[in-house]
Amino acid sequence: MDAAVNEMPLVARQPILDRHGHRVAYELLYRGAPLLGADADTTATARVLAESIGSRGIVDIAGSARLFVNFGQELLENPTILGVLSPESVVIEVLESVDPSPRVREAILGLRARGFRIALDDFVYQPAFEPLVEMADYVKIDVQVSKDTLERDVRRCRRRQLQLVAEKVETYAQFSRCLALGFDLFQGYYFCRPETVSGKPLAPSHVAALNLIAALQDPTTGAKATAAIIAHDVALAYQVLRLANSPLLRRRREIANMHDAIVILGHDALSNWATLLMLSRLTSNKPSEIVRTALVRAHMCSLLAKESDGVADCTHFAAGLLSVLDALLDRPMADIVRRLGLRAELGNALLGDSQGTVGRVLQHVQAYEAGDWARVIALANVNSLRDVYFDALRSADAVLAAVTSLGRKHQRHANICSRQLRTER
Numbered sequence: 001m002d003a004a005v006n007e008m009p010l011v012a013r014q015p016i017l018d019r020h021g022h023r024v025a026y027e028l029l030y031r032g033a034p035l036l037g038a039d040a041d042t043t044a045t046a047r048v049l050a051e052s053i054g055s056r057g058i059v060d061i062a063g064s065a066r067l068f069v070n071f072g073q074e075l076l077e078n079p080t081i082l083g084v085l086s087p088e089s090v091v092i093e094v095l096e097s098v099d100p101s102p103r104v105r106e107a108i109l110g111l112r113a114r115g116f117r118i119a120l121d122d123f124v125y126q127p128a129f130e131p132l133v134e135m136a137d138y139v140k141i142d143v144q145v146s147k148d149t150l151e152r153d154v155r156r157c158r159r160r161q162l163q164l165v166a167e168k169v170e171t172y173a174q175f176s177r178c179l180a181l182g183f184d185l186f187q188g189y190y191f192c193r194p195e196t197v198s199g200k201p202l203a204p205s206h207v208a209a210l211n212l213i214a215a216l217q218d219p220t221t222g223a224k225a226t227a228a229i230i231a232h233d234v235a236l237a238y239q240v241l242r243l244a245n246s247p248l249l250r251r252r253r254e255i256a257n258m259h260d261a262i263v264i265l266g267h268d269a270l271s272n273w274a275t276l277l278m279l280s281r282l283t284s285n286k287p288s289e290i291v292r293t294a295l296v297r298a299h300m301c302s303l304l305a306k307e308s309d310g311v312a313d314c315t316h317f318a319a320g321l322l323s324v325l326d327a328l329l330d331r332p333m334a335d336i337v338r339r340l341g342l343r344a345e346l347g348n349a350l351l352g353d354s355q356g357t358v359g360r361v362l363q364h365v366q367a368y369e370a371g372d373w374a375r376v377i378a379l380a381n382v383n384s385l386r387d388v389y390f391d392a393l394r395s396a397d398a399v400l401a402a403v404t405s406l407g408r409k410h411q412r413h414a415n416i417c418s419r420q421l422r423t424e425r
Contacts, residue, residue, distance in 0.1 A: 133160065
């Protein structure tokens with residue numbers, strides 16, 4: 001392996017959601033050069049903090065959410081890097097490899113006195129860890145352990161005033177089980193997996209949204225037809241024009257109508273922005289983190305395509321956006337792709353085919369998102385992936401903030417109109 005690649009630290013974040021699907025925090029995932037010896041955990045955390053948080057700031061990584069950061073034995077006993085951390089923003093996550101020695105207990109008490117919250121990672125109950133449990137705010141339990149071990153440890157922890165975090169929740173069945181056991185928070189990518197229910201029909205609103213996405217992504221739909229499709233949905237047209245005029249797109253002049261939007265943004269870009277707005281309509285009973293994930297994937301795919309070919313390909317952006325449709329609609333992706341009638345390269349990419357350029361890029365992005373570092377290195381040239389990831393996080397958060405604001409403004413406008421109509425009657 002290339003030495004530069006071997007040394008390059010890779011950083012990602014994994015969301016932690018509450019029982020209602022609201023994001024409350026992220027855990028920082030890290031991969032750097034092979035780290036050996038007693039101070040491996042210290043070196044890993046020190047490097048990721050210095051090279052990521054220290055240079056970019058926690059806001060770039062976690063936004064307004066808290067960030068769980070791993071602390072090993074050496075770092076707890078000699079917390080020399082705490083100067084770059086804020087107790088309001090960071091939760092100290094005590095690794096399972098830590099020996100609960102008197103020195104460690106004293107260090108944790110000191111961290112609590114400074115205002116830091118404490119989480120115990122990969123917790124499996126042992127009597128020696130009782131003092132740490134007494135000092136913890138969160139206990140994180142791997143849900144992949146045996147049923148008896150999981151239920152036993154949950155019972156022990158529920159007796160205390162702390163929050164239980166279910167780790168490695170990868171399916172809705174696991175999420176439902178953890179809900180029943182009394183977990184408070186959930187970490188994993190279950191929310192990006194479909195909860196397929198055989199024979200369950202699509203809601204009429206979902207059918208309408210899917211039909212509109214199909215029309216927007218149809219390669220045979222020309223610019224004029226696309227403008228007409230968007231204009232036919234008054235709420236969508238309003239949101240598209242407001243989004244097109246928002247500062248995040250940095251346009252030189254105001255976009256007054258759909259014709260302007262086609263000319264200035266371009267047909268493919270306009271289709272993708274409208275598709276994004278349609279996706280946001282499908283999240284009424286889903287975590288909003290799904291749309292944020294879609295945006296991060298879309299921006300990463302687009303940036304990687306631009307880096308490779310010199311052009312920000314809208315097909316790559318669309319692949320990232322549409323990659324969450326199975327989770328939003330609780331349908332197999334094959335059924336959705338068949339219904340949408342997408343161009344072959346885009347459809348194949350969504351089905352996991354890595355033979356085409358779009359599919360390869362999407363797989364790189366999904367591996368990076370999950371912190372699957374071995375797969376990332378096997379799939380891609382990773383020299384610039386971390387910077388692309390941070391750029392995508394920043395862009396996605398800005399766009400999602402704009403879309404959320406548009407939704408609130410549209411709802412307020414709709415409520416006013418509704419009140420006026422009732423008054424007139």
